[in-house]
Every structure is written in structure tokens, then in C-alpha cells.
Amino acid sequence: xxxxxxxxxxxPSPFLEAAMAEGLVAANVYNRMVMPTSYGDPEGEYxxxxxxxxxxxxxxxxxxxxxxxDAGRLAxxxxxxxxxxxxxxxxxxxxLCNHKGTIINDPILxxxxxxxxxxxxxxSDIWFWAGAIAAERGLDVEVSDPDVHPMALQGPKAEDxxxxxxxxxxxxxxxxxxxxxxxxxIPVAIQRSGWSKQGGxxxxxxxxxRGTELWNIxxxxxxxxxxxxxxxxxxxxxxxxxxxxxxxxxxxxNPFEVRLGKYVNLDVPDDTxxxxxxxxxxxxxxxxxxxxxVMDGAAPMPFGTRAEDILHNGEKVGKMTNSTWSPxxxxxxxxxxxxxxxxxxxxxxxxxxxxxxxxxxxELPFL
Amino acid sequence: xxxxxxxxxxxPSPFLEAAMAEGLVAANVYNRMVMPTSYGDPEGEYxxxxxxxxxxxxxxxxxxxxxxxDAGRLAxxxxxxxxxxxxxxxxxxxxLCNHKGTIINDPILxxxxxxxxxxxxxxSDIWFWAGAIAAERGLDVEVSDPDVHPMALQGPKAEDxxxxxxxxxxxxxxxxxxxxxxxxxIPVAIQRSGWSKQGGxxxxxxxxxRGTELWNIxxxxxxxxxxxxxxxxxxxxxxxxxxxxxxxxxxxxNPFEVRLGKYVNLDVPDDTxxxxxxxxxxxxxxxxxxxxxVMDGAAPMPFGTRAEDILHNGEKVGKMTNSTWSPxxxxxxxxxxxxxxxxxxxxxxxxxxxxxxxxxxxELPFL
Numbered sequence: 176x177x178x179x180x181x182x183x184x185x186x187p188s189p190f191l192e193a194a195m196a197e198g199l200v201a202a203n204v205y206n207r208m209v210m211p212t213s214y215g216d217p218e219g220e221y222x223x224x225x226x227x228x229x230x231x232x233x234x235x236x237x238x239x240x241x242x243x244x245d246a247g248r249l250a251x252x253x254x255x256x257x258x259x260x261x262x263x264x265x266x267x268x269x270x271l272c273n274h275k276g277t278i279i280n281d282p283i284l285x286x287x288x289x290x291x292x293x294x295x296x297x298x299s300d301i302w303f304w305a306g307a308i309a310a311e312r313g314l315d316v317e318v319s320d321p322d323v324h325p326m327a328l329q330g331p332k333a334e335d336x337x338x339x340x341x342x343x344x345x346x347x348x349x350x351x352x353x354x355x356x357x358x359x360x361i362p363v364a365i366q367r368s369g370w371s372k373q374g375g376x377x378x379x380x381x382x383x384x385r386g387t388e389l390w391n392i393x394x395x396x397x398x399x400x401x402x403x404x405x406x407x408x409x410x411x412x413x414x415x416x417x418x419x420x421x422x423x424x425x426x427x428x429n430p431f432e433v434r435l436g437k438y439v440n441l442d443v444p445d446d447t448x449x450x451x452x453x454x455x456x457x458x459x460x461x462x463x464x465x466x467x468x469v470m471d472g473a474a475p476m477p478f479g480t481r482a483e484d485i486l487h488n489g490e491k492v493g494k495m496t497n498s499t500w501s502p503x504x505x506x507x508x509x510x511x512x513x514x515x516x517x518x519x520x521x522x523x524x525x526x527x528x529x530x531x532x533x534x535x536x537x538e539l540p541f542l
Numbered sequence: 543x544x545x546x547x548x549x550x551x552x553x554p555s556p557f558l559e560a561a562m563a564e565g566l567v568a569a570n571v572y573n574r575m576v577m578p579t580s581y582g583d584p585e586g587e588y589x590x591x592x593x594x595x596x597x598x599x600x601x602x603x604x605x606x607x608x609x610x611x612d613a614g615r616l617a618x619x620x621x622x623x624x625x626x627x628x629x630x631x632x633x634x635x636x637x638l639c640n641h642k643g644t645i646i647n648d649p650i651l652x653x654x655x656x657x658x659x660x661x662x663x664x665x666s667d668i669w670f671w672a673g674a675i676a677a678e679r680g681l682d683v684e685v686s687d688p689d690v691h692p693m694a695l696q697g698p699k700a701e702d703x704x705x706x707x708x709x710x711x712x713x714x715x716x717x718x719x720x721x722x723x724x725x726x727x728i729p730v731a732i733q734r735s736g737w738s739k740q741g742g743x744x745x746x747x748x749x750x751x752r753g754t755e756l757w758n759i760x761x762x763x764x765x766x767x768x769x770x771x772x773x774x775x776x777x778x779x780x781x782x783x784x785x786x787x788x789x790x791x792x793x794x795x796n797p798f799e800v801r802l803g804k805y806v807n808l809d810v811p812d813d814t815x816x817x818x819x820x821x822x823x824x825x826x827x828x829x830x831x832x833x834x835x836v837m838d839g840a841a842p843m844p845f846g847t848r849a850e851d852i853l854h855n856g857e858k859v860g861k862m863t864n865s866t867w868s869p870x871x872x873x874x875x876x877x878x879x880x881x882x883x884x885x886x887x888x889x890x891x892x893x894x895x896x897x898x899x900x901x902x903x904x905e906l907p908f909l
Binding site: 177179182185186187200203204273274275279298299300303306308310319419423426448478479481482496 | 544545546547548550552553554566567568570576579640641642665666668670671673677686687776788845846848849863864
């Protein structure tokens, strides 16, 4: 739609050169970095993720590194989820909330050592927030943005490719667990994770000078499985019910509203940021919840570029926070953030830019 | 270079529709919003800013609103600049620093009332940081992102256009002072400010439904002065020595290194965030400073997309944080963040992607 140029303010990832060599044509900005979004064949890229193995430059998934004697204490202060049993080598999905209980990011927390953690974040400046809380509480911990850059292999054949490069031990990695190792001398951490529900791994490069080299090792290794470039795919993540914090949430969204309550432990220590608010919200019950929308019509519609109002019996009851064409459902689908008075099965109208569209509400995920 | 699509995560501003009607072709992302950057004629847009009047969608300049009994106290806690004499209707440029004295943003602070302030920010999530500090200190203040969206008129003829619409009283506004008023019933605040050194005003729209209407009022009014669309122009801001926080600064840059020491008051209260560190840094003296680079060669070079090393007598002494062709200087210029052992007048080499380029160091601003 617009032309977009990288600038010194919007950094490239160490994989961008490799991504451009693959024919990258579309990108967006995420955590002030260039985020590849398409290589020119969105439908082919989608089916490669669903049926094969797709290689992603997700260097925009930055790490907020906590290092020092109080690193573990800070991690627990920031995350309203019980980390007391988290082991070195384990990762956990943690919704981060502000003091009001509003979700502001949803990283994977990786425990690398008792005094070293990474928060592998979505799109917001968690460094400043975490650093302010650490300093205000007088903790002995350094908050930084280390030289660490994820690349992902996603899809049902990703495991075969990664095992081919690193050995069959990777097949034994549990979800979100990781191991630090080397790939032909390149330092990495490898984790079973990734922003899709098609399975796969994220490979955290720990030396930004070697991005192209690492990319090409996996590219070559993946040839027998038909590997090709791709990116987090909106149709797949919406079908799979994955939340995009900042896109599907607003300035007042709490984790319980967007199906993330199961990642909140209300019995974490009282000094956890936001926990008092989360306990209160939980006790009072939420006013909104998140459902899926299946819209009428069998042809792809323009995707949404902003929240669109949802009407039920002529009254505004919520908003559609994303929309996409689902190649597997052959329907236009989206997420509703909507009053709890309206439930799955109800018929609603979405006030789209081209006019109202009828839709029915369903439980998430779609697939 | 890449195609870029707005998404629900990357919001449009209320002026984007008007900007697209003007023929917008290039954009970037700033504060998770679409930031228009060019209408297809960068050189014409530059000269319009230098010689005439240029109309900018700068809705990406978000407001961090502080409201409540402790709003003034929080403002002073966040800003290492004396605000004790700041009056209602006055604005002040304030470098914001973290607890280590590292600059993390450089907003204009607007005092709208004793209990109401806006920080009109550059590109980073100051809401989370400010909100965390307010909550950790138990202050009675609400931190929010209000329905406020700046549009700018910049250039030597901007004042005539704004006076034509709003009256000759605007000619009496001092730099960074503002007034809340209406334009044909549209609520706005109007301030003498803007991200150029060519003079002009920022008009803060306080009702997002009326962006196109406000745009067109000034567009029509500006016809006799040859108004046209534009955007913050890298060549002009570099010539003028304006710092881009996040582009020209890194994770360790303090205000004294980048010529912002004059906006820091070391005698602000001891509970100001970062002031202990800033006093220590000031007492010890900085290790780096910011200078201009004038490169050899009379033809425009590709602009920089990342920091480039600077060598002096074969040793790395710093980095070039931006570069651009200057139409007025007819030279490639840039900013150096460089060891204080190297001063204006020295000859250096910039390690550009296409090979080393000779340059000489000069004081900033260039013009």
C-alpha cells in the first residue's frame, strides 16, 4: 500500500539480508525493527506453513534480558504467573500487566540460569517499564537488550529439518523448553515454540554477525522437505486463536477477557505488579470476552485496518479487532472483543467500511 | 523498498485519509501508527518546507496525558528539567531519562492546567514507564493516551496561513506556548512548535472524527501561499541539527552527549528519575559527543540504514548515526556520535556499505 524504507531508527535484523535474497517484498515495523511479512505469494506461504516447513526472520522478537542476583525476583514481580517451579532450560508464556491489570505484552519467559532470564517480547518497550520497576524497588539486576535474534522454523516438517541439523535430541524438547548449543560453531539457543499452531522451533542467534550464515544452514538442510521463506501468517494465527497484544487488545484489556486467564496465578506474591487489580477483576467478573466471528459471504474481503463496531439487535456490543480470509474455512473470519451478554451462537452485524456484514459468533480457536 | 500495509496493530491517524487523498506514497511506523513520509516528490517537498508552507500528518506524535492531583508532581519526577515556573499555556522541551541517565524520549511537555499535562512524545512507550513510576510511588494521577492528534504546518509561510484561519493573535505565541481554541467548531490546541527549524505550528486535534475536515480547512486556507503536503524531512532536520531519539541515540546515550545538556537542570528535586546518575555523569564529564560530518563527493549517496563506524587514524572512534544528501549544502552530511578525543576540524573515514568515505567533522547545526 505504501512504500517503506528502513532507517537508522528502524533497525534491520541480522537475517534481513538473507530475507531480501529470498525475494522479500512486504514488511512492517515491530519493536522498531523491520519485520518481513511476505515474499510475494501469501497463499503459497500459508500452505507451506500448514503442510510443510516455513523459515521466518522473526528478529523483531526482542529479548528483555534480566541479569543479576535479583533477576529471578524481578521476573516474578513482573509476571502474574507462578515461576517458583520454573527450571533452567524451561520457558513459560507470561501475560505482563500494568498496575491496573491491563495486558501490555505477552512474552515467552526463558530461564537461562538462576540469575539470567529473557523475556522474548511482543511489540512494546518493556525494557523501560521493567527497568523502572527494578530501579524503583532497588533491585540488583541489569535490564538490557542483548545481541540475541530469533529465527523460526514452523510447520509440520520443521522438526525433521531441525533434527537433521542438530540431532534427534531436539525431538525430545517439550513445548517452550530450550537448550543453548552451537550450529556449526554459531552460538544459539533452540526452543520448541513459535507464533503459529503448526509446530516448530525458534532458534535464538547469539551473534548478530552470523545471521546470513545461520539462515543458509537451515535453508540448505531444509531442501529435501521443501523449505521456503515465510512470516507469521495472519490467516493461520487467527484460525488458531492466537492473540496479538496491541492489535486484539486495547488500553483497558485484562488477560481474562482475551482467554489468557489460564496463564495468571492469583496466588503469586502480593508485590507482583498488577496482581491486586487482577484479583479484583477476577472476583468481580469480566464485562467483555473474546469470541470468533464467521462472516457471511464466500469471497475474500479487504482485511481490517482498525477495530470495527459490532451490533447486536441494533445495539453496539463490542468490536472486531482483526479480520482475514481463512483459506481452510473458506470464509472471512475475525476476533470479537464483545460484551459477555452476547455469546457464541448469536448473530451480529459487523460495521465494515464497505457496509454492514452479517456474522455469527463462535468459540475460539476456529481450528 | 518494501510494501507496507496498515494493520489493526499499526493504527492510522485521523489525517491518514486526507493524506492519502493528497497522493501519499511512502510511510513508516512510529509509535505503532502509520507515519506519512513522502508524497512522491521528496525534493519538491523539501523546498516547500524551506521556502513556503508544508502540511504534515504527525498524528504519530502521541500524547502521554497526566491528569489528577499529582499530575504536576509526576511531571517533575519524570523530567530532569525545572518545571517550577512553567505556566498554564506553556510548553517545554524535556529530555526524559531512565534511572541510569540514558535518554529514552524527548517530548514537548504542555501544561494545560495545574492537574493536566501532555507529553507529546517521540517514538517509545512512555505510557508504561510513566505509569509504572506513578504507581510505584503511589501517586494520585491517571496516565493515558487521549483522543489528541497533531497536524503540523511548517515553513516560513506557515504563520500567515494559521493567522488567516485563527486570527492575528497566533503571531504573538511564543515558542512552545499554546492555546486551546476551536477551528470552525473543531476543538484544538495550537502551539508554536514542530519538528523542523523552519518555523510553524502544531495543531492538536481533540476529536478524531474530524481529521479530514481540519486538514481541508488549512489546505484551503493555504492555497494563496502555495501550501502542499509534506512530512518531517530528514535533510532539513539533519541540516538543522535536530536529534532523533532512538536513531541518533543508543542504549547508553545521555543528554550531555547529544547537545541536550542545556535542557537538564541538575538542581531539580532529588526524587527526579535519573537525576543522581545525570549529576554523576556531568561531574565526571562525557566520553562521547555529537558532531556533524561532511563527506567528500558531490553526488547523493544512499542514505544510512544503520550506524556506520567512524575511523580516525585507523582507529574506531565512534559511529555515524544518520546520513542524508543536503540540497542546500550540496554535500552528503550526517551526525557523528564520537569520542571527545576527536573534535571539529578533524578528518575521519566513514565505513560505508559501499566502502570507506573521507569526511571532516564540524560543529552542529550545519545550517
